[in-house]
Every structure is written in C-alpha cells, then in structure tokens.
Amino acid sequence: MPIRTIIKKNTYFDSVSLMTLSTRANSIEGVKQVNVAMGTAMNKDVLKNVGLYTEEAEAAGKGDLMIVVESQEGYDLDELVNKVEEAMMRKNKNKETADIVYSSVEAAVQENENANLAVISVPGAYAARVARKALNQGLHVMMFSDNVSLEEEISLKKEAHEKGLFVMGPDCGTAIINGQGLCFANKIRKGKIGIVAASGTGAQEVSVRIHDFGGGVSQLIGTGGRDLSEAVGGIMMLDGMRALAEDEGTEIIVLVSKPPAKAVAEKIYKEVKKISKPVVICFIGGNKEEIEASGAYYGKTTKQAALQAVILSGVPEETINKHALNLPLIEEVKAKLNPQQKYIRGLFCGGTICEEVTSLVREKYSDVYSNLSKDPAYKLSHTDESRAHTFIDFGDDQFTQGKPHPMIEPSLRLERIVKEARDPEVGVIALDIILGYGSHEDPVEVTLPAIREAKAIAAKEGRHIEILGFVLGTELDPQDFDLQVKKLMDAGVTISSSSENTGLLSRGFVEKEEA
Template sequence: MATKVVIKKNTYFDSVSLMSLTTKANQIEGIEQAFIAMGTKMNKEVLQNVGLMTAELEEAKNSDLMIVIKAATDDLAEQSYEAVEELFIKKDEAIGASDIKYPTIDSAAKSIPGANLAVISVNGAFAAREAKKALENDLHVMLFSDNVSVEEEIELKQMAHERGLFLMGPDCGTAIINNIGLCFANKVRKGSIGIVGASGTGSQEVSVRIHDFGGGITQLIGTGGRDLSEKVGGIMMLDGMKALNEDDATKVIVLISKPPAKSVEQKVLAEIKNMNKPVVVCFIGGSEEAVVAAGGHFAKTTKEAALKAVILSGVDESKIDKHPLNLPLIEEVKAKLTPEQKYIRGLFCGGTLCDESMYLAMEKYDDVYSNIPKDPEKRLINIQVSEAHTFIDFGDDEFTNGKPHPMIDPSTRIDRFKQEAKDPSVGVILMDFVLGYGSHEDPVGVMVPAIIEAKQLAEQEGRHLEIVGYVLGTDLDTPSVDEQLKKLVDAGVTYASSSTNAGLLARGFVEKGV
C-alpha cells in the first residue's frame, strides 16, 4: 500500500468545496482513500484516527492545504494525485477564470458596488472574526461555518440586530434570498410565502412542499440551529419575523424549527400578536394550544405547515393534490412482515426530517431511540448500535466531525444501511434523499447497489425487507425529483410523497395487532 502526501502552503479552500472534492476524489478508480482538507487541528485528528497521519502532515499549518491519497502502489498513487489535480482545475473552470478573487472581506465590500450579503464558510476558529468584519461593512451574513461558540454567536447576532442586519447562522445551511438559493437549497418558484427557519432541511422541506402544492417563496431566512436555544434567545427568528411582516411581497409567514427552548418559544409566539399577516408555526413536538392562543396557525408536521400556508396565500384548496396516505399499501406491507420484524430504522441526512419521523413514531411506540432525542433517556448508548426503533441523524456533529455532510458524501450512511438491513428484527428502513444546490449529484443512484443487495439477501433468508425512501426536491432541481423517484421504484423501494408521509408509512408498516 502506498500513500502520497502533498501540502500546498498558504492555499485556502472553503470547507464545502473541499468536502465535495474529497467525495469526488474517493470515486476515482485506483484510490483506496483520499482526504483533502485544510491543516487544522481537527482535520489532523481525523487523519490520525484513520491511520493517515505523517510527520510531514503534523507540520502543516491552518492555512495549508493537505492532500492525502492512499492507493495500492506508488504508480497508482501518483496517477490518482494527477486525477485529483484535474478536479481542482475543473473547479476553477466552473467558477470562471475571469472572476475576481478578493483577499479580504474589507477589500471585497469596497470593490463591489451594491454588495449587501456575505456567505462565510471558513474554519470555525476564524468564522466569528470574518463574520464581524462583514457586519462592520454593513453586510448581511450567512454563516455556514460551524464550531462557533455560543458566546460568539450571541455577540454577532446582537451586533447584527443593532445594525439592522441579518446574521444567519452559525451552521446555517439553507437560505433563499430574492429567489437565489444559498448553500443547500432547492429551486422553487417565486411566490408570496416567507419562511424563517431554525432548521436547514426542515426549511427545505417546507419550501418544496409549498412549491408542490402550487405556492411560492418570497424569502427563506435561516437562523442557525441554536437560535431558539435558551442562551441565544431567538434573536434572528424574531428579526426575521419582523422583516417579513414589513415585506409587501410576503402575504403569509411560516416558522419552522426543531423543539425550541420553552421560554424562547413563548417569546416567539408572543411576537405573533404584533404581526398583521397569518403566521403558521411548525415547531416539531410543539403545543397547538399555545400557538392558537397566540393567534398563530398550528402545524403538527412540515406537510401541514406547507399546506396551510399555501391555502392562506390564496391557492384554491380544491385544486391541490394533497397526496393522501396510501392506507391499502400499509395493510399490504404489514402482511409481508413476520412477527419478529417489529422495528423501524430511520437513517437520515436531514435533522428535522429525522425529528419529524421520530416524533410520529413516538406517538405509537415507547421504545424509540436516537442520537438527537429531546429526552436524554432515549439517547442511544452507542450511536453505532441501534436499539428497538432507532432514528439517526447522520448530519449531526458526531458523524460529521472532520467528514463531509451526508448530503455531500453518503458513504457513512451506506455502511450503516448495510448493517441495519441484516438485522432480522427490522421491518422497515426509512431514508431521505436531499436534492438541491450543494448536495450530491445523484443521492439515490449512489445508494441503489446497496439497496438491491440488501433486498436480495433478505429474500434469500426468507424475509421481506421494506425500504421507504423520500426524495426532498422539486421538478426544477437537478437532478429532478421525478428522475430520482424512478430509480427508487426500479430498485424496489416504496417512495413517500413527503417527509410526513414517509414517517406515517414507516410506523404503519410495523404496527402489530393486539
């Protein structure tokens, strides 16, 4: 086995680009393992854990680019490195050689007339500093970077609030501003519904369901997942609500989040009284009574949130295809499963999609576990080992620390899928596939070989393995949702028309008689 190491001094690439390049590099024939990242302490720890650390790499600085390639022979390693270099060339060509690159936010802000927003994706150690520079230049900020402290987040958001600016993030993965998708986002039609979301994939799901139901989006303002925590206090969600309330194009407002801190939820709901537009609230696991008392429109699920928003915006309800749940299919699948096949295993790229299916399962079953539960007693003892009904968010920090997000590189989820498919107590495996800017170019296609192999193995063992797949995307995305759905169906997967329906189907399939 041969390993080639190249360190490019003072060569910076943002984390999103490097995650994508690493994924593509690992698909090159001849490469056993490739790792492309900046020389940060965290990335060096990853190299140490996978057995690729060398003395040369130890000397790399934060500003240095590390390229590590493991192949069968020295010749293959060298050839593979040349192929990796081609990926960098193609990336530059895609950006455009004529594009001007600015060394600092200050110089960019001064040189680009009318610029009012900065997207920041740098190592977390430097992210707060760069975000502060952007705010000082009167730029709204989308802070994609994670590993920013809560204290820094509060300081930045208070600064943004005082300046009348948005600080979306940290760890904000989704936004649509003036019909332009930023980072992970889907292509949806323009319309009259505005979204403020403390959840990336939750916001994406609501936006694509609105599109599917015939509505459209004015703005999708991401806040970052911690915005509704006790410490941060919902600073950006409150500012987002006020901005959409003042926006003439926005007729309906949707709020989406995982379960917020109770005191912050109360603060957000109190603000609804100051709104002169309908506000639909989808806080997964939230209280209908509290939302209604505040004058809002309660939505238990993302599908319900989108449907209510579209109807409130003026779309004729009689013309909407609501995709009702296929009840005969539930009975058909239940009949195929043995009494021992009692459990759901949910393997998700999206945190809110995971939460939604998990909460739907918890309505029926007590033994539901996860790596992201609200109840600490329902947390998996070992995230690598499932218990009863298990729902895994592969986008959580425990799985992405130093690794690409599963929406970019699904390899970690594929390995876990193979493991779960062999468990004779599993009746249903539930998965999401997220399309859109920044995501894997063929999320279903890369999973199909493992799906076919798992179903064949189950059949050989005399059991039926039900796989439910949900594709989060629109007909305008590339690839389109229809193209991805065809691949699922051809592989023998049951597809769901929404995140909500996916969770309902899965829990129905494993329900046993009394």
C-alpha cells in the first residue's frame, strides 16, 4: 500500500493531543492507518513494527512530529494526506475560547496562583523532568505519561512524600479530585467513599459500581500500576490512605489493586490498623485471611468491594439492585453452542477488567492464557495467536507504544474481534465498552461493524457465537449510557452489568456437560 511521511520540524504535541489527532486521522475514509507521533527512538521502532518506517522517519529528530499515512487501494494518497493535515489542524467548533499555552510550568503557575495540581502527558523521556518542576512549584502531580523509568518514579515519589504532595503515576489514567474527573474518569455522584487505586479501569469500575448501588465518591486517588511493587514500596498508596483518613468528606476507604509485593502488603495492613474509618480492600486474587486479619473488609471482586463500601456508607442493603447472575441466560446460551465451541476470547481495553475476568475464569478452567499472566507458561506477547481461553488487555504498553489507547482508538481490537470469530472452537467473545471523560465519544458505534462481521462469519458456518458486552459507565457520562447499551442489544449483543458478572457469565456459557 502507498505510504507518505510528513515531518514537521520542532513541532511538539503532548500524549493526549496525539491520541486525539490519531483517532481523528484514522477515521478518514480511504486511510488504512495513520501514525502521528514524536520522532523518538521508541516511536520509530513502532513504525518499523507496523510496516510504516521510511527514510523520512529515520531522519526525524525527537523534537519533530512524524505523520505517516498509508492509504487503502483505490484512493488518492495526496488527497488523503491533505485531509489528514486538515483534520489535525481543525479547531473544535464547540470551543468558545482558545486554549491558553504557556512556555513552562513556572509560567503557568505564575498566571494561575490558585493552581495546586499538574496533569503531565508529555512523552515518558521528558515526563520526570516536568514532574520535578511541578513539585518544585508546590503542585501535586498526576502523570498520565508512561515509559518513565522505575528509578525516576521512586525519586519523584520520595520527593513528593517529603513535601507533602502526591505523584499519581506514572501511567496513572484515572483520578477524581474534589469532584473533578481527570484523564479517563466517569461522572460519579459525590459521596462518602474515598478510593485509592493502583489501576485505572479498576478504579473506574469500583467508582461506577458505587454510583450504581446508590453511593457516591469523595475522592479517587490513582497511584500508577508500579506503586505497590517492592521497589517503589507503596509510597503513594500509603500517602493516599493517610490523606483519606484525615479527609472530613470521606467516611469509608476502598483500596484497589492487583496483589502487592509481600513487603508492601505488610505496610498496607499495618497502616489499615491505624485508621479508624472502615477500609475495604480489593486486591484482585489477593489473600482473604491476610486482608481480614488487618481489620479491613475483603472484596474479592471490584463489584463486591463497591457493594460492601456502599452498605458501610449507610445505603440500606435491601434497596440495592445487586444485578444477580442470570442463571437461565447461561443455560440458554449453552444450548446454542455446539460441543466444539468451548473457549472464551476476552478482548479488553481495561487492564484490571481483563485481570478480574481472567481470574474468575481461571477458577474454573486451567488452560487460560493472557498477556497479563505472571506465569510464563500461560503468558502471551502482543504478537502471539490466541490459544484455549485467551484474555488480552489492549491497553497494555506493548499495544500502545506510539499508538492511542484503545479506549480512544480501538482499531487493533476490532481486527481481533473478527479474527477470533473465525476460530470454530470459540463460543464467547467478551468485550468491555468504557465510557466517561477521555474515552471515545461513541465507542459502540465504532465497534458495531466488527461485531456484525463476527456474527456473520459464524452464521455462514452454521455456528452461533455469543458476544458478551460490558458497558462501564453511568447515566451521567457524556456518551449516553442507555443509548450505548441499546445499540449493542439491537446488534444481538448480550449485556453484562459488571466486570464480575462478565467473568461468571462467560465461563458459564462455555461449560460442557461431563461425559
């Protein structure tokens, strides 16, 4: 396919802007793929991996913007390049005022004396330097940037701790501070429950389930996924717990993460014992006895953690719609699948959602593979084919280097939906659709063509394939929750009400009667 590369010298865009630009450019008719990225060595490697590397890209400096366009057959490449550049320059017509641009963190602080937090989304190579400048200005930091070294993370968090500030991240995608959602966040009712989370979509799922069960969130503090590693030591998780313990608007504290390193878990349990407020802990796959021994409430899943927190906050349990598992539905779907269709393929945008569903399926089946697996025998890379029960987090760094997050630009997942439908042993394809600020403005609409094609492939071969969709969002989110669900149902998608139910339903659908 024809490829054209445009290099814009000394032209910088932050990570969030690049995601938006790439999404806009990839939606143009006739474009096979567009990669918009800074000219760093890592981004050049991405171009090589996807077949878009050119001599022009080789010559780009790390401060240059690379725009690489590949056209579909039958389309004029020059015309497409013009459309891509026009799309990139297009201003949002709904904006009433222009963006204010500052030359430095110091200049921004000088013009905004009441500012107390900086959101950093520059490429990882520069993020630590900018974060340190923000800390020196007395600002809390939320680092959306990833690919920040472990040494830099430790140094920044130690400095922040000494100054009484937060460094949320790196690779922190979600926070709600004083009612304001940052980066990827849902619109959540204000309430009494504070959350500290070392996961983005896990934090979103807990906050959304709290809202769904009639509770509300006071604060949601993200820490970044490595915070609970032995090297980092849980610095921000512990500081977040202490802050919520002192916060007058917080009455219940929820902790969300994958299991911490043993030494870090001991620190957390020790801190729990010092806190007079109820603490609910959801460490996906964590040890129930250890958690309860600390005096905390155990939440096996994000849904169960949210339910416990809401009940503790004073919402009468009898008034809560717990969305019990639909057992007749399981039998109905099982009857549609033939004996050969015994596998689940979970294709997710959210890492914690993927981890939680995988954990629930692994309780029932041993042949479960994932790019998130800690067991090398069951770990897949981003280039591996699916096998047996496979669960993929498309938001993992391997998939997002040089590309937008799938919550914004889902093309890689769309291709995989169709591919998995061709496997005659697949009975269920499970998907998450994540709403909220920062996410695609209409994620179901862009996913429907792949869903329809998957169903058509199976039907042509005389098979039923069950598409199980989990919409993560609230009725307050900008994408219109009810409309997103309706579109999926109209396309024959079965709707799950939570991450937990997605795991339980999918594993039940493919269960076979023993001979």
